[in-house]
Amino acid sequence: MTEEIIIAGFGGQGVLSMGKILAYSGIMQDQEVSWMPSYGPEMRGGTANVTVILSDDRISSPVLKKFDTAIILNQQSMDKFESDIKPGGTLLYDPNGITRHPERDDINIYKIPGAALAAEMGNPKTFNMIILGGFLNVKPIVKIENVKKGLEKSLPERHHKLIPLNIEAIQKGIDSVETVVAL
Amino acid sequence: MGDVRLMKGNEVIAEAAIRCGCDGYFGYPITPQSEIMETLMIRRPEEETGMVVLQAESEVAAINMVYGGASCGKKVMTSSSSPGISLKAEGITYLAGAELPALIVNIVRGGPGLGTIQPAQSDYFQAVKGGGHGDYKLIVLAPASVQEMNDFVDLGFELSFKYLNPAMILSDGVIGQMMEKVELADYKPRWTDEEIEKISGSWATNGKKAGSERNISTSLDLDSAKQEVFNHKLQAKYRAMEENDVRYEKFECDDAEYLFVAYGSSARICQKSVELAREKGIKVGLLRPITLFPYPTKQIQEMLGQVKGILSVEMSAGQMVEDVRLAVNGKVPVEHFGRYGGIIPTPEEVVEALEEKILGK
Amino acid sequence: MTATTEINNIISEENLVYKKTSVLLDNEMHYCPGCTHGVIHKVIAEVIEEMDIQDKTIGVSPVGCSVLAYNYLDIDWQQAAHGRAPALATATARLMPDKYVFTYQGDGDLASIGCAEIIHACNRGENIVVVFVNNAIYGMTGGQMAPTTLDGQVTATSPYGRDCGSTGAPMKISEMVSLLPGTRFVTRQSAETAGAVRKLKKAIRKGFENTREKKGLSFIEIVGTCSSGWKLSPTQSNEWMKENMFPYYPLGTLKDE
Numbered sequence: 145m146t147e148e149i150i151i152a153g154f155g156g157q158g159v160l161s162m163g164k165i166l167a168y169s170g171i172m173q174d175q176e177v178s179w180m181p182s183y184g185p186e187m188r189g190g191t192a193n194v195t196v197i198l199s200d201d202r203i204s205s206p207v208l209k210k211f212d213t214a215i216i217l218n219q220q221s222m223d224k225f226e227s228d229i230k231p232g233g234t235l236l237y238d239p240n241g242i243t244r245h246p247e248r249d250d251i252n253i254y255k256i257p258g259a260a261l262a263a264e265m266g267n268p269k270t271f272n273m274i275i276l277g278g279f280l281n282v283k284p285i286v287k288i289e290n291v292k293k294g295l296e297k298s299l300p301e302r303h304h305k306l307i308p309l310n311i312e313a314i315q316k317g318i319d320s321v322e323t324v325v326a327l
Numbered sequence: 328m329g330d331v332r333l334m335k336g337n338e339v340i341a342e343a344a345i346r347c348g349c350d351g352y353f354g355y356p357i358t359p360q361s362e363i364m365e366t367l368m369i370r371r372p373e374e375e376t377g378m379v380v381l382q383a384e385s386e387v388a389a390i391n392m393v394y395g396g397a398s399c400g401k402k403v404m405t406s407s408s409s410p411g412i413s414l415k416a417e418g419i420t421y422l423a424g425a426e427l428p429a430l431i432v433n434i435v436r437g438g439p440g441l442g443t444i445q446p447a448q449s450d451y452f453q454a455v456k457g458g459g460h461g462d463y464k465l466i467v468l469a470p471a472s473v474q475e476m477n478d479f480v481d482l483g484f485e486l487s488f489k490y491l492n493p494a495m496i497l498s499d500g501v502i503g504q505m506m507e508k509v510e511l512a513d514y515k516p517r518w519t520d521e522e523i524e525k526i527s528g529s530w531a532t533n534g535k536k537a538g539s540e541r542n543i544s545t546s547l548d549l550d551s552a553k554q555e556v557f558n559h560k561l562q563a564k565y566r567a568m569e570e571n572d573v574r575y576e577k578f579e580c581d582d583a584e585y586l587f588v589a590y591g592s593s594a595r596i597c598q599k600s601v602e603l604a605r606e607k608g609i610k611v612g613l614l615r616p617i618t619l620f621p622y623p624t625k626q627i628q629e630m631l632g633q634v635k636g637i638l639s640v641e642m643s644a645g646q647m648v649e650d651v652r653l654a655v656n657g658k659v660p661v662e663h664f665g666r667y668g669g670i671i672p673t674p675e676e677v678v679e680a681l682e683e684k685i686l687g688k
Numbered sequence: 689m690t691a692t693t694e695i696n697n698i699i700s701e702e703n704l705v706y707k708k709t710s711v712l713l714d715n716e717m718h719y720c721p722g723c724t725h726g727v728i729h730k731v732i733a734e735v736i737e738e739m740d741i742q743d744k745t746i747g748v749s750p751v752g753c754s755v756l757a758y759n760y761l762d763i764d765w766q767q768a769a770h771g772r773a774p775a776l777a778t779a780t781a782r783l784m785p786d787k788y789v790f791t792y793q794g795d796g797d798l799a800s801i802g803c804a805e806i807i808h809a810c811n812r813g814e815n816i817v818v819v820f821v822n823n824a825i826y827g828m829t830g831g832q833m834a835p836t837t838l839d840g841q842v843t844a845t846s847p848y849g850r851d852c853g854s855t856g857a858p859m860k861i862s863e864m865v866s867l868l869p870g871t872r873f874v875t876r877q878s879a880e881t882a883g884a885v886r887k888l889k890k891a892i893r894k895g896f897e898n899t900r901e902k903k904g905l906s907f908i909e910i911v912g913t914c915s916s917g918w919k920l921s922p923t924q925s926n927e928w929m930k931e932n933m934f935p936y937y938p939l940g941t942l943k944d945e
């Protein structure tokens with residue numbers, strides 16, 4: 145199994161940390177992982193994206209042009225990455241703020257109202273975990289228990305009290321995915 | 328399994344330094360490698376192992392602090408990115424001229440000038456062919472993964488003490504900023520004064536022992552005849568490195584009819600390109616130099632009976648390709664493909680370049 | 689009695705009035721006649737012997753006429769790139785806190801190309817001694833203008849006299865570094881008379897004692913001559929120094945904490 149994922153949105157949406165938790169979860173189930181962010185001035189306030197790869201084998205390029213899955217959280221990223229999904233691949237997006245919806249018919253497309261659900265939970269910081277939950281519904285490549293272990297390993301001790309809230313948000317995400325196009 | 332973590336290449340350099348018993352780090356902030364010093368400052372190794380960490384006033388000062396520390400027989404290091412390495416060039420040639428061991432990390436960014444903060448491999452010439460003045464060589468290690476960033480800190484010190492020559496880890500923002508799974512090394516204690524005496528007593532300037540010769544750490548000899556003899560000695564040392572310490576890796580080379588030669592992050596990209604090309608039925612392999620000096624010249628030559636063409640892939644306008652051509656000496660076509668100025672080539676682009684520049688011929 | 693036996697009779701322990709310290713090696717010095725470097729070397733060597741720290745002292749030599757200082761003092765030495773001696777000394781002192789580390793630098797080395805290194809070493813209060821030899825000129829390269837060259841002074845690169853309007857004023861480095869909290873002892877000395885040499889020796893000794901007490905940085909400037917660069921005889925050089933250098937670079941201790 146190799147899953148090549150791009151996660152893209154605004155800086156501040158928790159794109160990078162979501163990728164990190166996913167990567168840590170992969171390590172918890174003995175996989176090879178890589179996490180390659182865009183970095184530099186473009187991160188400040190602008191778009192942020194990270195390429196995450198989980199694999200049972202040694203990972204070749206951490207920098208990719210084509211992805212199995214794109215998780216898209218703003219319009220710029222939709223414009224940039226929709227065409228980079230492999231045929232038969234997956235696009236998961238939050239329709240909040242999206243004015244031009246995806247148009248491809250050779251990929252699987254899913255929607256998740258992450259921003260709305262985070263508001264509902266009363267905590268905007270749960271947004272990225274809700275999205276992660278949505279992804280795990282569509283592609284259950286890591287087990288929830290390994291996500292939990294990943295959170296334990298990646299969060300500093302003083303934040304461990306937040307883990308149950310994060311797990312709750314992931315569960316909410318798992319339950320809230322809407323299929324747009326399924327091949 | 329030891330201590331397995333998800334870490335950035337830059338952070339791992341810092342962690343590996345502490346764990347391998349490094350005595351001192353001296354640096355000056357520059358993107359994309361500032362995490363190295365930041366991580367060290369957070370980790371407070373002064374309290375844990377006694378390692379000294381100091382933010383110098385400039386790269387010039389930092390490399391000269393390294394010269395001072397290395398002269399004491401200590402394991403010392405610095406890190407920077409391209410513009411900072413240009414400033415360190417003076418100190419680096421002095422280290423080489425005084426035959427001092429030290430580790431220098433260069434997380435390369437695109438140039439020339441202030442350039443960009445995005446990754447590049449455009450400092451190959453500077454690292455491998457000189458950078459500073461005089462007939463000297465650095466031992467140059469090119470990690471292609473976060474794990475190798477970890478491993479090469481210890482290896483860099485080992486080789487630099489073996490040959491009494493500065494070593495450089497030549498990497499870039501891809502490996503420096505990327506997180507991967509890494510198994511950290513076990514802690515090695517810092518050398519004691521007695522151990523330093525045993526290892527470096529014949530040259531370290533840590534106080535003249537009663538009854539023994541004093542030590543002088545210098546790169547100066549105003550007598551040209553002696554200076555030439557010294558240069559012969561340096562050259563012999565470089566030949567010994569070429570004889571004994573070439574490191575490389577081959578990937579899908581057994582049945583290869585074509586060959587990529589690439590190092591560091593470009594080699595990772597080329598691994599994917601090998602996969603993509605083979606899906607198309609193109610039998611291509613990858614030879615990855617791990618040491619850029621000493622260079623795997625012989626290993627490239629050994630492929631010549633088998634391959635019909637070679638594509639050298641680097642994030643530069645074509646630097647390492649010259650060493651590939653020197654090895655090949657006209658026997659098969661050698662072409663260069665590169666993106667630069669901070670642009671990272673995609674695996675697909677590399678396959679296209681192979682088809683166009685090598686198969687097309 | 690022949691002349692030789694007469695001399696041999698005089699050379700005896702009870703007649704000994706002066707003995708060259710063994711820290712000063714017998715190598716013939718390359719300095720010009722009258723050059724201040726040689727005297728300063730001897731003073732440092734004597735202090736090292738008297739304090740019994742020969743096995744614990746590491747000198748850092750500059751680029752300048754004193755680049756070969758390591759040929760003259762029998763201690764461990766590091767030879768620095770031009771201006772960088774304070775950086776070498778910083779690491780050496782930090783990595784070996786029980787050692788005595790000093791830099792020996794000229795005015796071109798310290799006040800021009802190495803200005804950043806010295807200011808920051810002073811500011812950090814590194815536990816080292818800095819011996820700063822100010823001869824108002826670049827001696828080694830043939831007498832060019834230094835940052836310390838006086839107003840109107842003729843040098844190879846200010847052949848019509850230094851024009852402070854375009855080249856800046858001569859830098860009073862001791863005054864500058866005395867403002868930094870990291871320096872503990874800042875003094876300006878000379879070495880042209882026996883009395884001056886005695887005072888200089890006291891100052892250098894104080895510097896090394898400060899190192900022993902981990903007090904921080906001691907900065908000892910010595911106003912000296914460069915007869916070759918100044919194109920004067922050694923005697924004329926001393927006169928010129930007293931007349932022109934001392935008024936602008938007044939001797940004395942600026943700071944002692």
Ligand SMILES: Cc1ncc(C[n+]2csc(CCOP(=O)(O)OP(=O)(O)O)c2C)c(N)n1
Nearest residue numbers: 751752753770794795796797825826827828
């Ligand atoms: C990087 C570099 N630039 C220039 C020189 C040439 N150089 C050698 S000594 C010197 C000036 C030395 O003057 P100073 O420090 O005053 O020492 P002095 O000879 O007067 O004692 C210069 C410019 C050098 N060796 N290295």
Ligand code: SF4
Nearest residue numbers: 720723753827914915
């Ligand atoms: S040139 Fe000047 S500083 Fe150099 S040795 Fe001669 S007198 Fe001394």
Ligand SMILES: [Mg+2]
Nearest residue numbers: 794795825827
């Ligand atoms: Mg001078």
